[in-house]
Amino acid sequence: MGTYLSTPITEKCDESGESLELEWGVVDMQGWRKSMEDSHTAQGEQQLQQMARVFGVYDGHGGAEVARFCQYYFVDVLMNQPINASQTPVGKSLREAFHAMDRLIDDPTRQHEISILRSTKTMKAQADKSLSTVLTPEQAEVLKHEIEEFEKKTNSNNNADKEEDGEKDDDNHPIHAGATAVVAVITGKILTVANAGDSRAVLCRRRRSRDGNNGTDDDGHYAFPLSYDHKPSQTHELNRILCSGGFVNHFGRINGNLNLSRSIGDLKYKQVPGIPPEDQMITAEPDIMQIVVEDEDEFIILGCDGIWDCLSNEQAVNFVMERIQTKTPVEIGTEMLDTIISDDPRITQGIGGDNMTIMIIDLQTSNRERRRKSNTSTDESLSSTKENEDDDNNMTTTSEAAME
Structure with a gap:
């Protein structure tokens, strides 16, 4: 393939x-x-x-x-x-x-x-x-x-x-x-x-x-x-490519290779002397x-x-x-x-x-339904835990009172 x-x-x-x-x-x-x-x-x-x-x-x-x-x-x-x-x-x-x-x-x-x-x-x-x-x-x-x-x-x-x-x-x-x-x-x-x-x-x-x-x-x-x-066939991109000595073929590729006109790297296309980085054939601008x-x-x-x-x-x-x-x-x-x-x-x-x-x-x-459900579940869990703690405390108090 x-x-x-x-x-x-x-x-x-x-x-x-x-x-x-x-x-x-x-x-x-x-x-x-x-x-x-x-x-x-x-x-x-x-x-x-x-x-x-x-x-x-x-x-x-x-x-x-x-x-x-x-x-x-x-x-x-x-x-x-x-x-x-x-x-x-x-x-x-x-x-x-x-x-x-x-x-x-x-x-x-x-x-x-x-x-x-x-x-x-x-x-x-x-x-x-x-x-x-x-x-x-x-x-x-x-x-x-x-x-x-x-x-x-x-x-x-x-x-x-x-x-x-x-x-x-x-x-x-x-x-x-x-x-x-x-x-x-x-x-x-x-x-x-x-x-x-x-x-x-x-x-x-x-x-x-x-x-x-x-x-x-x-x-x-x-x-x-x-x-x-950014594509080589665009007018403003093509003008820069031509002015820096490059060409774009009928497949839209710079010097018959890359089909994009701006990038980081691709340094071999950025070596024309006397031209600032933003005007190079391919530029990171x-x-x-x-x-x-x-x-x-x-x-x-x-x-x-x-x-x-x-x-x-x-x-x-x-x-x-x-x-x-x-x-x-x-x-x-x-x-x-x-x-x-x-x-x-x-x-x-x-x-x-x-x-x-x-x-x-x-x-x-914070406004999403998934977040609201998560918060509701957390609140319910905390509430349930609090209720269980209260029940335990009540049972302890009742037991102590009975012993007295």
Whole structure:
């Protein structure tokens, strides 16, 4: 079957968590692919300009190493972006973090580590091991310091070094893999999304009636896009590719190879001298979208293109909305992957045959029926325990009185 297995690997890995009023769950599945190249980030209560929750999905190609590298390092890199007196906006910090990941991946001192990530068994259970299992304890301990020092060094001389060195040999560049990235940061009521590639984020939002009030009926929600895909055939992407010396063939592939135009990694496409990172043939430059989270907003979905090849934004939102009152994000994600995986990707022309990662961030978890039932059961259990204790106390008192 070429790039596909004879039978799919449908075993799933999941992760869930809570932070203040949020509950999230992420589920991924290797599916028909011969390796698992997706990774993700879900971190609650990180300190950026203010307390932040950071969520990301990284869809690897050409190998899993860049996606895994993002999983291990992106949040640390983001948190170490400089904050000046004017309070650097979260969007700017995200933009800098995307490009900083490229510089970190290109650092010669990181090549051994990346080769370990490349050679590690690609089954998801192995890929999800913590960084400490593939690095020595000493390396893990000094990680934050290394990032800070690296950022100081590269921010000051990165452009000068590239111009001095000239164009690198594409074929000999040690990094051949890349990863699309979509990252959502929640700071208070502000939601900031950064996207490079064709992974995607979407918000389920209540529809407002003509008088400006929020809809209250069951159909009063809609899919609010938080990102837009980047493809080589798009005019603004094509112009950048051509200006940097590349071409797009009739299959929509850059230089006859990649079918996406923005990513972290893919460094051999980012070596044209005299051109800034955002103007390279393939760039890590993310689109930034920032919105105010409304009180009635339901949930956020992040997913790799394996999801969006099968479902539109609206279909994904409806799928989750129909289940979220009674099922957890992990349960919904599991059901979604089982629903959309192809029976045979040869027949579906690859649709439903990719790696799949779905992340659901519930913004209304305290209002869900499943949570209310859980609280009711807990209250009833506590009440029953209290009643039993009272009965025991009464029996003891009665027994003591009888003895007297």
